[in-house]
Amino acid sequence: MKLKSSDIIFKKCDLKNIEEICELQEIAFLNLDNKNLLRRNTREMLENCLSFPHYTLGAFFKGELIAFGILFDAGETEENIGLDIGLTGSDLNKVANIKLIIVLPEYRGNGLQRRLMTFLEGIAKRNGKEIVCGTVSPENLHSCNNFTALSYNLETTKIKYNGLERNIYYKKI
Numbered sequence: 001m002k003l004k005s006s007d008i009i010f011k012k013c014d015l016k017n018i019e020e021i022c023e024l025q026e027i028a029f030l031n032l033d034n035k036n037l038l039r040r041n042t043r044e045m046l047e048n049c050l051s052f053p054h055y056t057l058g059a060f061f062k063g064e065l066i067a068f069g070i071l072f073d074a075g076e077t078e079e080n081i082g083l084d085i086g087l088t089g090s091d092l093n094k095v096a097n098i099k100l101i102i103v104l105p106e107y108r109g110n111g112l113q114r115r116l117m118t119f120l121e122g123i124a125k126r127n128g129k130e131i132v133c134g135t136v137s138p139e140n141l142h143s144c145n146n147f148t149a150l151s152y153n154l155e156t157t158k159i160k161y162n163g164l165e166r167n168i169y170y171k172k173i
Contacts, residue, residue: 003061003110010119013056013068020065021046021056028102037137039161041100049099055123059112066107069116071123072099081133084168085155096124098134101143113146125173132173135166
């Protein structure tokens with residue numbers, strides 16, 4: 001469904017949105033021919049992403065959550081994608097990860113992934129981050145193209161998440 005930009009409201013999600021977020025993730029998986037394109041997150045992880053220092057941004061149409069994106073602050077933990085681009089120690093605190101972006105299938109083609117990513121970059125910058133990273137399946141051409149279009153650099157390809165191949169992208173903000 002084609003929407004006007006003014007039809008979409010972007011706002012921070014909180015625990016009241018957890019059911020919708022979990023449902024969107026399940027719908028995304030049901031609509032994937034290749035389940036390896038996306039990393040499934042547990043409900044507990046998605047709940048965690050709704051609290052500071054993380055940030056979950058929703059795109060709403062007529063009050064319904066139609067897309068969301070998660071900015072994940074992994075700090076100095078092994079979840080930090082900064083490790084994959086060679087950062088160590090306190091430099092990892094300069095990094096935020098775009099953990100997940102999901103758009104309901106009927107709303108794809110409205111530029112929502114790019115808009116969510118751009119908003120999340122702004123949040124990262126306001127939170128003192130200098131680099132935003134993300135991982136994408138090399139087979140997910142749409143997402144790879146969106147990262148490239150938003151001036152992310154493809155650093156490398158690595159095996160991650162249960163042995164799945166992922167492109168590692170980063171952008172200095």
